[in-house]
Amino acid sequence: SPGALRRAGNEEFRRGQYGPAAELYSRALAQLEAAGDATAEERSVLLANRAACHLKDGARRLCVADCTSALELVSFGIKPLLRRAAAYEALERYSLAYVDYKTALQVDCSVQAAHDGVNRMTKALLEKDGVNWRQKLPPIPTVPVSAQTRWSIPSAQAPGANTPPATTPQGERDQTAAGMERARMLKEEGNELVKKGNHKRAVEKYSESLKLNKECATYTNRALCYLTLKQYKEAAQDCTEALKLDPKNVKALYRRAQALKELKDYKSSIADIKSLLKTEPKNTAALRLLQELNRA
Numbered sequence: 001s002p003g004a005l006r007r008a009g010n011e012e013f014r015r016g017q018y019g020p021a022a023e024l025y026s027r028a029l030a031q032l033e034a035a036g037d038a039t040a041e042e043r044s045v046l047l048a049n050r051a052a053c054h055l056k057d058g059a060r061r062l063c064v065a066d067c068t069s070a071l072e073l074v075s076f077g078i079k080p081l082l083r084r085a086a087a088y089e090a091l092e093r094y095s096l097a098y099v100d101y102k103t104a105l106q107v108d109c110s111v112q113a114a115h116d117g118v119n120r121m122t123k124a125l126l127e128k129d130g131v132n133w134r135q136k137l138p139p140i141p142t143v144p145v146s147a148q149t150r151w152s153i154p155s156a157q158a159p160g161a162n163t164p165p166a167t168t169p170q171g172e173r174d175q176t177a178a179g180m181e182r183a184r185m186l187k188e189e190g191n192e193l194v195k196k197g198n199h200k201r202a203v204e205k206y207s208e209s210l211k212l213n214k215e216c217a218t219y220t221n222r223a224l225c226y227l228t229l230k231q232y233k234e235a236a237q238d239c240t241e242a243l244k245l246d247p248k249n250v251k252a253l254y255r256r257a258q259a260l261k262e263l264k265d266y267k268s269s270i271a272d273i274k275s276l277l278k279t280e281p282k283n284t285a286a287l288r289l290l291q292e293l294n295r296a
Contacts (some may be wrong), residue, residue: 002028002038006046013053022053044073055083055090063087076107076147085117089157094124095133099140106143183213190221199225215243220251227258235259248279252288261289265296 007097009024029046032038051066069078074128085100101117110115125133190205206222209215219242228233239256242249251275260269276283 002031002035002042002046003117005031006049009049013049018053018056021040022050022057026051027048040224041075044070044080045074045075048077048083051080051083052086055087058090060087060090064091069222071099076103076141076143078104078107078111079106082111082113082117085114089117089121094121095137095154098125099138102140103143180213183209183215185216186212186219188220190218194221194225199228203229214241214245216245216249216252220255221246223252223259225254227255227262229261232259232262236263248275250276250280250283254283254289257289257293261293261296266293269293 005024005028009021012018012021012024025046029043029050032043032046032296047066047070050065051070052059054063056270057147061235064084067080067087070080071084081100081104085097085104088097088100089093098118098121101114101121104111104114105118128202186205187208190202190209193199193202194204203225206218206225209218210222219238223235223238223242226232226238228293236259238257239252241261242252243256246252253272257269257272257276260266260272270290270293273286273293276286277290280286
């Protein structure tokens with residue numbers, strides 16, 4: 001039966017026999033299709049499993065094809081998304097890999113492999129296409145709430161009953177939790193140093209924190225330090241990073257406007273203040289800065 005073939009395939013996969021495993025998954029698929037009563041889920045799982053075999057054997061294009069078929073049957077499946085992303089990455093098709101990793105994060109924001117993938121693709125695309133790399137990306141699909149598994153009830157089925165084993169060891173997840181906690185501590189230390197007026201040391205703490213966790217508030221805090229230290233280019237850059245994470249962030253817009261004013265880029269500075277005032281029309285500091293800019 002297809003079920004028995006699938007279980008046999010999983011067994012071969014666990015033993016590292018990817019060719020024979022793929023063969024068994026193919027036979028199970030053929031039987032399901034012949035019977036004509038296969039559910040989309042069953043077929044999707046078999047395709048995703050076979051894709052995992054292809055990925056292990058370095059048959060990346062076959063992996064992409066199987067994942068794409070699996071996603072056509074059941075949209076936003078996390079395993080086919082991650083496997084296709086890995087295949088695209090190996091094929092050096094970084095923008096497609098980026099979109100799949102990003103989509104996977106919308107489905108389940110706790111998947112460390114997707115976070116790591118997004119970070120690697122961001123670096124690769126920045127090197128390949130320069131600072132405007134985002135403009136060349138294909139659109140990232142919006143995942144409907146119904147497909148977001150992060151908050152859904154886990155299925156009653158035995159975990160991993162029908163899937164090849166995941167490749168992320170548990171230790172990595174714990175490490176990121178520790179990393180986030182360390183990042184938070186470093187940010188707090190930075191905040192304390194700012195209160196004491198030691199902006200140079202605060203910058204060092206914020207920089208260490210950002211290596212572990214790119215957080216909007218840490219960028220805007222460091223930008224404030226850079227403004228005080230008259231490092232206006234760095235201040236503007238930090239605000240830009242913060243705005244990538246939170247496009248309407250009031251502090252980031254205000255501080256970037258301050259930096260741009262010092263850099264004598266009045267036009268861009270006014271544009272930032274106008275964006276800010278859309279969110280907070282009565283922000284007195286921003287209104288005052290706008291008056292100064294209009295005189296500049």
